[in-house]
Amino acid sequence: MSDPVRIGVVGTGFMGRQHVEFIRRAPNADLAAVADPQASDGAFGCPTYADARAMLGAESLDAVIIASPNALHVETAIDCLSEGVAVLLEKPIAVNYAESLRLVAAVERLNGRLLVGHHRRHHPAVAAARTALVDGEIGQLVGINGIWSARKEERYFTDTPWHRQSGAGVMLINLVHDLDLLRYLCGEVSSVQAITSSHIRGHEVEDTAVVNLRFTSGALGSFLASDAAVSPWGWDQSTEDTADFPFLPDGVAYQLVGTSGALSVPNLARYSYAAGVPADWHSPLSRAYLPAAGHSSFHAQLAHFIEVVRGAEPLVSAEDASRTLALVEASARAAERHQTVDVAEFRAEHQGA
Known part of the structure; x- marks a missing residue:
């Protein structure tokens, strides 16, 4: 039987607290640490850190779940992947499509293991x-x-x-x-x-x-x-x-x-x-x-993430999630400009930037 996967959680807001509970209920996962500037020592029954980099520097982790504000998703994910740590990244993958492409490139460059948290696909x-x-x-x-x-x-x-x-x-x-x-x-x-x-x-x-x-x-x-x-x-x-x-x-x-x-x-x-x-x-x-x-989508997602940590292909890759974000952003552009937006052209415009 494999050892439990040691997981750190970044962000203890609404979704972060839920992920903490999912980890606690999983038989093959351990809550190893939490990173959030607002988290108090001992609040989660594990070591707490001010940010992800401090947690990565102090702990030996197999994986990290990122549930921080959207604007921090890409940088935090790249920090984790650079340390060889697998990542479950809450949606959206980034705040915009162009930024998401930076993470897609980093996953490929680092041969990273990353699952994006579009949990409904697991239902x-x-x-x-x-x-x-x-x-x-x-x-x-x-x-x-x-x-x-x-x-x-x-x-x-x-x-x-x-x-x-x-x-x-x-x-x-x-x-x-x-x-x-x-x-x-x-x-x-x-x-x-x-x-x-x-x-x-x-x-x-x-x-x-x-x-x-x-x-x-x-x-x-x-x-x-x-x-x-x-x-x-x-x-x-x-x-x-x-x-x-x-x-x-x-x-x-x-x-x-x-x-x-x-x-x-x-x-x-x-x-x-x-x-x-x-x-x-x-x-x-x-x-x-x-x-x-x-x-349960979330419990199935965590079980799948543990398999990703151990080498399985993610159901929702960074590239796949970036396409969803492109669709959201194309929708926002359509609303702003009062026009129909071609999604493939929108993606090509940013990929060529």
Whole structure:
């Protein structure tokens, strides 16, 4: 049996504290140290340091989970990779696509082991949905509609000031998860349109965004994201990934429609016509639920990360996550300029810089 993986955590905010608990529950991981200028000695039952470099210099670590403010992601990850330490980096991979490319290059140069924390890809419902789409269970994909909306408490912004500053906002903190999952389920996006608003909270960054997507397959999609509006709809409310969101059984975040059926995710309700019934709008649809075992993205992600530490290929690489960030940034440009943005052209523009 392999020795437990010694993991350090950088950042003890909302996500950092969750990662600490996930490590404590994992049978093959040890919480070796924590780095955060606000962390007090003994608060986590392990050595604490003011920053990641101090922790790396003092501890012998196998891996580090980075849950620091977004603006620190790239530098901290490169520091860890330079020491030969594997990294689980919270999303977004960077504050912008150009910066993410610097990390992509560093991973290649250092032969680094890095997994980006788009945790929803690890959920069993996502694996089941992806298999159903690949197997053609709803026919050719025509379109997708999605929503993530939850009213965050004011303390979320006052206790953590960077949440209301450039480099945050509902697009980089929340929508990035959904756009990543739509890429994973439906394929690459060729072009995007978007509008944003900050009229509810009045912060420097947006609190609401609507994004329209054209996938390279020809399918179309639309997504609403807001951290200012009450709703029962969204990934977090529809799964048991985190206790911070009340769970809504049979909840829906995404609705996918195809030429011979439809599928909602993550509840995995598949709608189709019965055998022998005309496949048109006059016939009734039957509903059946696809099977999926388990319900925790984060625990599955940590288990996968431990395998990455030991040499496995990451499910979400730096290059893959950079494509998601490019899509988010292209959406922001579309909103700012009131125009359709070609995603491939956007990426090429930055790669040539």
